[in-house]
Amino acid sequence: MRRTAEDERIEERRRGPIPAEVDLAIEALVNDIIGKVADKWTMLILEALEEHGVLRFTQLGRAVGGISQKMLTQTVRQMERDGLVRRTVHPVIPPRVDYELTPLGASLGAAVCGVWIWAETHHAEIEQARRAFAAGRTVAEGVS
Amino acid sequence: MRRTAEDERIEERRRGPIPAEVDLAIEALVNDIIGKVADKWTMLILEALEEHGVLRFTQLGRAVGGISQKMLTQTVRQMERDGLVRRTVHPVIPPRVDYELTPLGASLGAAVCGVWIWAETHHAEIEQARRAFAAGRTVAEGVS
DNA sequence: CCGTATCCTCCGAGATACTG
């Protein structure tokens, strides 16, 4: 996802700071949150931590699978910033850092879980729709 | 979203269709679906159609807000392909095309709605977490 | 082991112009 949420807010401000637009401000924030949540790695990390509870850095990376260190750090930092995960540093040698979901993160996990379940429930329908679409889309759609 | 982890699994599947990996194949598909759903424009279009019911191309564009024709076409096509929206072409002049959610799309809308509600419910906590994070993790200084 | 810093690639996505 590209940086678009900020742009929207900036745009909004540019268009006119109408006093009664507090709701819109919140809407923008919510939009921003959606943008964050709608990130692939965020969702996968959420799932990994939901399933395994507490994980160390590399463990988390392996649990997610196919993620670069950069993205792992970056995403997990963002999640920490948003209060979704708690990061615990153990000042020992070798270094050890534990990651786990906060209650807030867990609640998000529950919400996202709904989407996940939807995907698992309806993936067959989607596959079917894709095949139907690929088969022939020149099929006349009746104008009711 | 860049093509990364799924590609590997898809590749894996292409290289060798091992029977016992059907679960992994489905998991990959579900992952793919999540990736699709986790798209900003998809979610916004979903919301727009959920709220307005049936919309024409430009109406949909305006309802979403800040989307280019290209992305609108592209995203809506993908959604049509996945069976989430139905596209109805009226062979009249001037051309007219209607978009609306399929039952499948509506069910996804319901699931995503849960995440939306979560965002609306917890945005204050996230803001607070962000402030706390920005303030510094050393000492919890009261934010007046 | 846990990151941060750097480079580099590549594709998402906007703008524009054109067709049916």
Add this chain to the structure above:
DNA sequence: CAGTATCTCGGAGGATACGG
């Protein structure tokens, strides 16, 4: 009006190397 085609560009994100 509804799309397609083409160009361009920013920046997301992978790979790598190094610091603590």
